Amino acid sequence: MTKFGLLLKISGLSTVEAATFVNSSPDDVGGWSRGDHTAPDHVIEKIRHLIANQAQAADEALDIIEQHRPDQVELGYPLNDDEARSIGWPCLAAWKAMAARFVAECPSPITLLPRGSTPATAAAAFDRQLGEEA
Numbered sequence: 442m443t444k445f446g447l448l449l450k451i452s453g454l455s456t457v458e459a460a461t462f463v464n465s466s467p468d469d470v471g472g473w474s475r476g477d478h479t480a481p482d483h484v485i486e487k488i489r490h491l492i493a494n495q496a497q498a499a500d501e502a503l504d505i506i507e508q509h510r511p512d513q514v515e516l517g518y519p520l521n522d523d524e525a526r527s528i529g530w531p532c533l534a535a536w537k538a539m540a541a542r543f544v545a546e547c548p549s550p551i552t553l554l555p556r557g558s559t560p561a562t563a564a565a566a567f568d569r570q571l572g573e574e575a
Contacts, residue, residue: 445473445480448488452495453538454531462531463487491535499542506547514549516540517556524556 449459449470456474460467463484473480506514518540519525522532530536544551 443474443476443480445485445488446475448485448492449474451538452488452492453534453541454488454491455534458532458534459488462491462535491531495535495539496542498539499546502543503546506549511549514547514551516543516551516553517558518553519556528556 449456452459454462456467456470459465460470463470465484472478473484519528519530519533519536525531525533525536528536530539
């Protein structure tokens with residue numbers, strides 16, 4: 442067990458996803474996870490920063506739920522890595538780790554839907570598309 446391996450677990454990233462995220466090789470990431478060698482400090486900090494962003498995003502969504510107390514929550518999820526990157530996450534797995542935090546603590550019933558299939562996410566996608574065309 443290593444500190445890096447534990448951080449990787451909570452971040453939700455696979456070895457390959459982590460390698461891409463920290464600009465390293467999957468072999469290096471595997472070695473850091475197994476304890477063959479120690480992950481560089483800047484890599485540890487980059488993973489910690491991702492985890493902090495995941496926690497912050499989940500907390501902000503939970504704050505909104507607490508303020509509005511909806512009977513039902515629709516959570517639009519990205520379908521793939523490209524879509525996750527378009528909303529600020531390095532990959533789908535990172536978004537899932539954030540969403541898992543939200544789902545674990547949300548007091549309202551949650552329906553998971555693909556992004557764009559809810560009115561709010563469809564409007565956001567349309568607005569983003571208009572901004573790209575301008």
